[in-house]
Amino acid sequence: MSAMQRSSGASHEKLGRREKILLTHIFFICQKIRIFHLDDLKTYLNLNGHIFPGIAPSADILLDKRELKKFRMALYRLKNRDYLKVCREIDGINLNLTKARSYLYEVTEKGFEAARQAAREVLEKEIVEKAVRRFTLRGVKWATIDEIMEEMWELSKDMGLFASRKEFEEYWTKHKVAIILNNIGLEKTRRRIRGKIFRGYILAVNR
Template identity: 45%
Template sequence: MSAAGKSSGGSKRLGRREKFVLTQIFLMFNGKPGILHFEDIKDRLLRNVDTWKDYWRVAEEAERCRLALYRLEGRGYLKKMRRADGSDLRCCLFEVTEEGVEAARLAARETLEDDIVKKALNRLRAKETRWAPIDMIMENVWEVSKNMKLFENIEEFEEYWSKRKLGFVLKKRFNLKRVKRRVHGKETWGYALVNETR
């Protein structure tokens, strides 16, 4: 997460791979408990593989993610499923606990920041919006976040996203420039969403 952003709570002590695994869990189960197999994570890693070189690189990453699953189990976010007699199953099946669901939501907020803002900007561009004030962009970020169930309510969203943080993301990660426009007779700062040639 950027230095300008607020902490995402429980996910701040997690490593990159734990956050990745939790984010995939959030996306797979839509913010609800579920049953997870290691192959589910591996399949998601392999989706964008084009070459054998990439395949072996991803295979190594998958092994690191497998170890991350056990670290998440140690934190109580996952619970290894066992037979009725308590013995281990031959395959690695994990149940996502309630604590895991919340940790996955927190991790997804952080790791999906750029994707959320990109979708919000694309929504505006789809309406042929060429310039937008920060409030309008923030409203679309909220709509995208709400649809993805990243926040329980607007108060939670506003605690995580501030205008300052969004402005930082727009400038540093999307290279959008602040531009003044006259709106209802008043000069207002906003962001140019398209490159304008004069």
């Protein structure tokens, strides 16, 4: 683990699976305004649950009240860790006298950084797969790990997962990427290009 991961990642190291999934959702729905309604989070979870590990399709989430209750408890735990706080005022309106106070949450600075870090972790496999898919959509059938990581950087930058290229390079090592490429079934081969031998991956995988 790098120094960056030890320092900035410590805030969510002990979080459970559901807390990390919630933080990932919160990261994406609070990109511009760090205030969200409880219904926004529930809707986002229901619509996008199928892309996250351990989360069933939306219909199953809606039917499984026990699972929804577990996510609600995870939300309370995030609040208790000061990642979230009840929103008391919005647009100059005091919410203490309204029912809305119970449903509006504000993401703290600590919470938003924890959400960014959780999103990196939860979406690791997704980022690698999307990078590979970008090549295959262009008709590219072989790429080096450096080329794959460049696509991963572009994806991560677009999603706001890293504040800088330096952060990205500290988080993603070639070894880490290689493990995921192996896990998704890509074959590693060598190719001679302009007289030099390069190691890379065959990208023609049925998905």
